[in-house]
Structures are given as structure tokens and as C-alpha cells.
Amino acid sequence: MPRAGALLAAATLVGYHHLIAAEDAGMGTVLAAAPMLAVGFGLGMIGAPLADLTLGKIAHRHVGSASGLFNTATQLGIALGTALTSVVFFTCISADTRGPAVKTAFADSLWYVIGTLLTMWALMLLLPKQYRTD
Template identity: 45%
Template sequence: MLLSLGELAGATIAAKSAGRFARRLLQAGALVASAAMATHGLQADRGQADLTLVAMTAPVILIGFGLGMVGGPLADMSLARVPHEDAGSASGLFNTAMHLGLALGTALTALVFFATTGGSPDAALNRDAFITVLWWVGSLLALMWALMFCLPKQANNQGD
């Protein structure tokens, strides 16, 4: 629920300011989510006693906030230079790629988690797997940030 609230806030801000900040908004969202994942990973690494619901609230909300900033305007930015006559096909391809990415990301995240735990119910091992997944996903978000430089600076056809 906290992740969803953060994502709603991030998407709301993105919808109101995407025209002004365009690609920078997406990149800021990716950095916010990546930094929040790193913070959450460091927090979890300190020990189980410190990992309370209250302590997890801020990083989880910030992860959602950053992802919300990326999710909304990503389609507009990705499809900005597609000719009008190809918009339907490009939109379908974009949506298919997004669904494939979500499915593949979920599967790979689970693979990393269970490869780390080996299926063990040991709490310490599961915490280590959780931390590994946070670093893995946070690193991929940082890579996504770098790839966003390939997006046009504006969502409309004004060019770079």
C-alpha cells in the first residue's frame, strides 16, 4: 500500500510537470527510486531489529514515488518521434515491450531471490536475499537512467 501511495504521488506530479521537465523528470524518478532502494538495502543490512514498519515507510514511499514519476510520461517520451501514421503500431509495440519487461523483471527478481536463499526459511538468509534483490533492481534502475539519454528531450516533435 505504501508503494502504491508513493507511485500515485509521483504519477500525479509527473502528469502536472511532464511538459516542462520531460526527460529530466523521468531521469529524476529513476534516480529517486534507485537511491531509495539503496537506502532501504543499507537499512535492512544494518540488522533485523532496525527494520520496523515505521523505518521502512520512507524508503518504500520514495521507491513508489520515483517509479510513479517514470511510469506515466515514459510512453509519451518513447513515442515522441513516431510518425502519426505509425502511432498505433508503435503504441502496441511499446505496450507489449512493457508487459514483457514486467514479466521478465518479476521472473528474474524471483530467480535472484530464490537463488540466494536456496529455498531456505532462514530469516537471515531471506534478509540477505532481499538486500541482494534491492541492489540488483536499484542497479538496473541506474542503468535505465543512463539509457534515458536516448529519449528525446521533449515529448512533442520539437526535437532535441
């Protein structure tokens, strides 16, 4: 399930990149926001099972600490990913840039997010298989 979520989010962002590149400045809010629902669904398919995969084999006495560490690492990853994507975006434009250059910089920064999602997908192949015992 998490691997499918990573592929769904990456494929949606590839489509979103092409949509941004093809649309003029008149792209409406609904058209701009609609693909983000699929990206959010894909990321949800990653995040929800990841906690179980990560914390499933932790000894009961360490679950509280492990859960705190997991949540901290997740929040740190989100902040770091946002910051690095912003760095990529702002290296393509200057502070006073307007118009099509902003659209191009945004579309180009999506490739880094797509690359990260595909790297996550590949790393998920190394996760141990989960077998149900019930």
C-alpha cells in the same frame, strides 16, 4: 524528469538496503513499506513521460499499433524484471531457509534492481531532447 525518477528510485533502494541490513527481524510493516512510496514515485516519474517520449513522433495512422506495442513491451519488461530478481533472490537461499538469511538474500537482490535503475538512467542520456513548440 525520467532521469530524476531513476535516481530517486535507485537512491531510495540504496537507503532501503541499508535499513534492512541495520534492522533486526522486528522491522514493522510501516517502516518496511514507507520507502516503497518514494520508489513508486520515482518509477512514476519514469513511466509517465516515457510513453510521450516513445510515442510522440509516431505518425498518426500508426499510433494505435505503437501504443499496443509499447504497453506490451512495458508489461513484458515488468514480468522479466520480476522473474530475474526472483532468480537472484532464490539462488541465495534454499526453499527451507528461514530468518536472517532471507533478509540478507532480499537485501542483496536489491543491488540488481539498483544496478538496473542506474543503467536506465545512463541510457536515458541518449534520449533525444524534447523541445516544446507551443
